[in-house]
Amino acid sequence: xxxxxIHGEEGIRDSVELLRQGGVVGLPTETVYGLxxxxxxxxAIARIFEAKGRPLTDPLIVHLPExxxxxxxxxxxxxxxxxxxxxxxxxxxxxxxTLLLPKHPELPDLVTAGLGQVAVRVTAHPLFQKVxxxxxxxxxxxxxxxxxxISPTSADDVRLELGDSIDLILDGGPCEHxxxxxxxxxxxxxxxxxxxxxxxxxxxxxxxxxxxxxxIVNTPGSLPGHYAPKKRLxxxxxxxxxxxxxTRIGLMAFHTSVKEILGEFxxxxxxxxxxxxKEAAANFYGALRRLDESDVDLILAEPVPExxxxxxxxxxxxxxSYGSYHGTGHQDSNSPA
Ligand code: AMP
Ligand code: MG
Numbered sequence: 394x395x396x397x398x399i400h401g402e403e404g405i406r407d408s409v410e411l412l413r414q415g416g417v418v419g420l421p422t423e424t425v426y427g428l429x430x431x432x433x434x435x436x437a438i439a440r441i442f443e444a445k446g447r448p449l450t451d452p453l454i455v456h457l458p459e460x461x462x463x464x465x466x467x468x469x470x471x472x473x474x475x476x477x478x479x480x481x482x483x484x485x486x487x488x489x490x491t492l493l494l495p496k497h498p499e500l501p502d503l504v505t506a507g508l509g510q511v512a513v514r515v516t517a518h519p520l521f522q523k524v525x526x527x528x529x530x531x532x533x534x535x536x537x538x539x540x541x542x543i544s545p546t547s548a549d550d551v552r553l554e555l556g557d558s559i560d561l562i563l564d565g566g567p568c569e570h571x572x573x574x575x576x577x578x579x580x581x582x583x584x585x586x587x588x589x590x591x592x593x594x595x596x597x598x599x600x601x602x603x604x605x606x607x608x609i610v611n612t613p614g615s616l617p618g619h620y621a622p623k624k625r626l627x628x629x630x631x632x633x634x635x636x637x638x639x640t641r642i643g644l645m646a647f648h649t650s651v652k653e654i655l656g657e658f659x660x661x662x663x664x665x666x667x668x669x670x671k672e673a674a675a676n677f678y679g680a681l682r683r684l685d686e687s688d689v690d691l692i693l694a695e696p697v698p699e700x701x702x703x704x705x706x707x708x709x710x711x712x713x714s715y716g717s718y719h720g721t722g723h724q725d726s727n728s729p730a
Contacts, residue, residue, distance in 0.1 A: 395556065395557065395560070396419070396551070396552050396555065396556040396557075396559050396560060396561065396562050397560065397561055397562070398548045398549075398552060398562045398564050399561055399562065399563055399564065400563075400564050404520075404561075404563045404564065405520060405523050405524055405527065405563070407561060408420065408524050408561060408563050409524055409527045409528050411560065411561055412429065412430065412431055412437070412524070412528050412532070413431075413528065415430075415431065415434050415436050415437045415440075416430070416437065416440070416560065416561075417429060417430040417437060417440045417441055417444060417559055418430075418524075418559070418560075418561045418562070418563060419537045419545075419548070419551040419552075419555065419559060419561065419562035419563065420518075420520065420521050420524060420532075420534065420537075420563050420565075421518050421520055421521060421548070421563060421564070421565025421566070421568065422456075422516045422518045422521050422534070422568065423488070423489055423516060423517045423518045423568060423569045423570055423591075424489045424516075424568060424569075424570045424571070424572065424573050424574050424590070424591065425536045425537075425544040425545060425546055425568055425571070425572070425573055425678065426536065426537040426544075426545040426546065426547070426548070426550065426551045426562075426565075426568065427454075427456070427521075427534030427535065427536060427537055428441055428444060428445060428534060428535060428536070428537040428551075428555065428559065429441075429456070429521075429524075429532040429533065429534035430532065430533055430534070431528070431530055431531075431532060431533075432455045432456075432466065432500065432501075432504055432530065432531040432532055432533040433499075433500070433501065433530060433531070434501075435501045435503050437533075438453070438501060438503045438504055438533055439503065441453065441533065441534075441535065442503075443558070444555055444558040444559050445535065445537075445538070445539060445540050445555070446539050446540045447535065447540040448540065449503070449506060450506050451506060451535075451540070452504065452505045452506040452508055452511075452512060453504050453505075453506075453512070453533040453534065453535045454491055454512045454513070454514060454533070454534060454535060454574070455500070455504060455511055455512065455513045455514075455531050455532070455533050456513075456514060456515070456516055456521065456525060456531060456532045456533075456534055457513060457514070457515050457525070457531050458515075458522075458525040458526050458528075458529065458530075458531065459515060459526075460482040460486050460515055462531060463478065463482075463494075463513060464497070465497065465499075465531065466496070466497050466500045466511055466513060466531055467494040467495060467496065467497055467511060467513060468495050468496070468497045468498070469494070469495065470495050473581065473582075474494070474579060477579055477582065477600070477601065478492060478494065478579070480600055481577070481579075481584075481597075481600055482515070484596075484599075484600065485592055485596070486514070486515040487515045487516055487517035487522070488515070488516075488517050488591075488592065489514075489517075489570055489573075489574040489575060489590055489591040489592055490514060490574060490575050490577060490590075490592045491512045491513065491514040491574045491575065491576045491577065491588075491590075492512070492513055492514065492576075492577055492578075492579065493510045493511070493512050493576065493577065493578040493579070493587065494510060494511060494513060494579070495509060495510060495511075496508070496509055496510055496511040497511070504533050510578075512576060514574055518565060519565075520563055520565045521565070524563070536573060537551045537554060537555055537559075537562075538550075538551075538554040538555070539554050539555070541619055541620075541621060542554060542620070542621065543620055543621075543622060543678050543681055543682050543685065543713075544572075544573060544620060544678050545678070546567055546568040546571050546675070546678045546679055547566070547567050547568070547679065548562045548563070548564035548565070550678070550679070550682060553682075567675065567679075568675065569675065570590075570591040570671075570674060570675065570702070571674045571675035571676065571677050571678060571679075572590055572591065572674050572677060572678075572702065572705045572706065572709060573588065573590055573705075574588075574590045574591070574592075575588065575589060575590030575591060575592040575593070575597075575705070576588040576590070577592075577597065579601075582601040582602055583601060583602050583603075583604055584597050584600065584601040584602070584603050584604065585603075585604040585605075586603065586604070586605045588705075588708070589605070589704040589705040589708045590702075590705045591674070591702055591705065593701050593702065593704065594704070595701070605704075619709075619712045619713075620678075620681075620709045620712045620713045621712070621713050621715075622681055622682075622684070622685035622692060622713060623685055624643070624684070624685050624689060624690065624691065624692050625690070625691050625692065626681075626691075626692040626693075626694060626710075626713050626714045627691065627692070627693055627694070627714060628693075628694050628696055628710055628711070628714050629693055629694065629695050629696065630696075634693075636691065640690050640691055641659040641688060641689045641690045641691070642658050642659055642689060642690070642691050642692075642693055643658060643659055643660045643661070643662070643684040643687055643689035643691070643692045643693070644658040644660070644661045644662070644692075644693050644694075644695070645662050645664065645680055645681065645684060645692060645693070645694040645695065646661060646662065646663050646664065646695050647664050647665065647668065647673055647695045647696070647697045648663070648664070648665055648666060648667070648668040649663065649666060658693075659687065659688060659689045660683075660684060660687045660688075660689060662676075662680035662681075662683060662684055663680075664676045664677060664680060664697070670697060670698065670700070670701050670702050670703045670706070671701075671702055673697055673703075673706060674702045674705065674706055677706055677709065678709075681713065694710050694713075694714070696710070697710075
């Protein structure tokens, strides 16, 4: 694990220098850590795919220095579309909302995996913002984990995932939201949520008719088996569960209640003692990672209420559970389900 974890002003300077040379850097965002490279440099983009072991069919999110940069990477298809984006950007940028829009022809095709649409957002993280404004170019940045694996929410997590394949990680402390941005596709005044995240259906409703498909959506790169631990994961449901006598079980509890009902566990992670969904989201991937690394055969996860950011947590839990049963999330496997 050779990647260097860097901090503060010096860290920003080193990150910008490496990005200028076409390198890739682990950077903090308010959602999860990203692996960033210059969006207009195809070699840097190729390095991102290589470091993550990500298939070239899985498109990347482009981070803009400011909303005013949007027409460098997007070509609006109508005035109405531009107007809708303006309203959404004023409401939610900088912040954890990603918009899917028609791609500008000059943006390398590798970024969008050859698709006609590009995913864009403006992050609210002050360190990422500083890197963007000094670099004066958009950055492509998917989450800084090996393909299909648990997203990193701290600099140490990035080092565990990609320490052997990247040089620098800028430390911005733990991520505020802890789950990936909400991805929204715009069709007229319809807003379709392709990936639930910190910006909720309730918040988007004010700006258009929201379509939230529910269940597991299969947008490019958003595989049913994403975010999977190496261990098997099962979401606790109302069915009676029985396991072989010596099964070592790790519990991911939402709040304290379930511990009393279910008795003995090899290890327990509590997402929020007070049952606060935002706190639970911020702790989610770290808890999953610790359970995955602990000495258990199986992870049981308590479901959380599907409201607010709880929708995003349940989306990730279902994918983690699907991936662990179908083998798509295992580190040695890159084949999508
Ligand atoms: P990540 O940055 O790792 O959270 O992953 C980015 C995700 O955004 C991808 O896996 C897709 O689900 C989605 N995405 C990015 N670009 C596009 C695009 N051009 N079309 C559809 N979905 C996209
Ligand atoms: Mg990801």
